[in-house]
Amino acid sequence: MRPFDLELLRAFAVAMESGSLAQAAPKLCRSQSALSEQLRKLEAFTGVTLLERGKKGVRPTPAGERLLVHARDMLALSERALESVRGVTFVGELRLAITDYFLPSSIADLLKKLRVRYPHLRLHVSVRKSMQIESGADSGDFDIGLSMRILDGRSLPEGLPVRREALRWVSVAGFEAEREENTPLPLLVLPQGCSLQRLARETLEAHEVPYVVAHSASGVAGLQSALLAGLGVACLNASAVPMGAQVCQSAHHLPGLPDVEFSLLPPRPGESPLVGAVREMLASQFS
Secondary structure, eight states: OOOOOHHHHHHHHHHHHHSSHHHHHHHTTOOHHHHHHHHHHHHHHHTSOOEEEETTEEEEOHHHHHHHHHHHHHHHHHHHHHHHHHTOOOOEEEEEEEOTTSSTTTHHHHHHHHHHHOTTEEEEEEEOOHHHHHHTTTSSSOSEEEEEEEESSSOOOSOEEEEEEEEEEEEETTHHHHSOTTOOEEEEEOOTTOHHHHHHHHHHHHTTOOEEEEEEOSSHHHHHHHHHTTOOEEEEEGGGOOBTEEEOTTGGGSOOOOEEEEEEOOOOTTOOHHHHHHHHHHHHHHO
16 A cells, blocks of 8 residues: 655645645645645545635545544654654753744644653743844844744845745724724734834835824734724734734725745854754744
8 A cells, every 4th residue: 555645744734724725835835736736636645535625715524634633643753753863852941032923823832732742842932022033133032033024125134934924904804894984094003113013104104094093002912802802903914813803895995015924043153953953843843
């Protein structure tokens, strides 16, 4: 009997975890059509339908759910085997500084998986603004930093990209219908020092779109709460858009926004081999 193709399993797992081929394809560095072909090959190999396609994305069938469990186990075992062959061990304590825009709904689950997989690695996580992470790279306050960078055509600092996402103007469903015409856009923001919220304000001002700061939150979670309460419109990256929110209906009247890139800060001179090994491991886990 032929064995499973790990690349096909990886494509299937990423597609199911992303919820759509459009979101999964960039993570796998493939086109959407190429990813669709991989999934078709996997279904042909198993002889069963593994996923359901719909307007809202993709989801596993009962057979797909069973395969997903095995796929995750096989992919994890493959990675552990490679680490063992290379003599890589993850024992020690590390401090990770991360922006709270990065996968806010699933970062806890990712870190839990890392804890289960590497029980001897003690990873301490602090949430900071990207500007603080970038400027504090040499401070010694943390070992590994993960920041968000705006892809606006300017040169970016050196780093290890792990994820790219689109920025969107978002609001709660029905918000636009309740908003009075010819009134300033009620904008939800974070305090000064947040590069993304500064971008939102500068973009609106550059295109002469009238706005008023309707609510200022202390973090992304607070911004999401204000958004779901219908207090206004926010500028958020794709993975930070909470369930129940949607692309603003008047988005076609608002100025376009660039993509953002999440990157791990590059190695520092004299850092331990453990830090470098964990950075590479995080890059593969976060992508």
